[in-house]
Amino acid sequence: MIQGVVKEQGTFQPIIGAVLVIIETGQVAVTDSAGRYKIQKLCQGKYKLECRIVGYKTTQTTVFLQHTTEENIHLNEEEVHLQDVEIIARRAPRSLPKSIRY
Numbered sequence: 001m002i003q004g005v006v007k008e009q010g011t012f013q014p015i016i017g018a019v020l021v022i023i024e025t026g027q028v029a030v031t032d033s034a035g036r037y038k039i040q041k042l043c044q045g046k047y048k049l050e051c052r053i054v055g056y057k058t059t060q061t062t063v064f065l066q067h068t069t070e071e072n073i074h075l076n077e078e079e080v081h082l083q084d085v086e087i088i089a090r091r092a093p094r095s096l097p098k099s100i101r102y
Contacts, residue, residue: 003070017030047065
């Protein structure tokens with residue numbers, strides 16, 4: 001089992017919702033509200049662990065697993081540039097009020 005905590009590099013605050021992937025097996029974990037993750041059912045050996053979430057630089061680390069390994073990860077913020085969005089609005093034609101007869 002590989003487990004640990006993902007935190008922001010500068011503030012050391014936990015990062016919620018970070019995705020961790022074991023490259024060799026495709027196993028995935030997502031950090032909880034405390035930034036914790038756990039990936040189980042792994043054989044002993046060497047694995048590449050990737051951690052990613054929007055707004056932070058993706059990081060990869062090599063983990064040598066013997067029984068249980070703790071691998072804490074610190075992510076650095078990354079500027080995210082989105083494509084420009086153009087919004088076009090048109091006023092819907094107003095229907096003329098119908099005459100009211102009494």
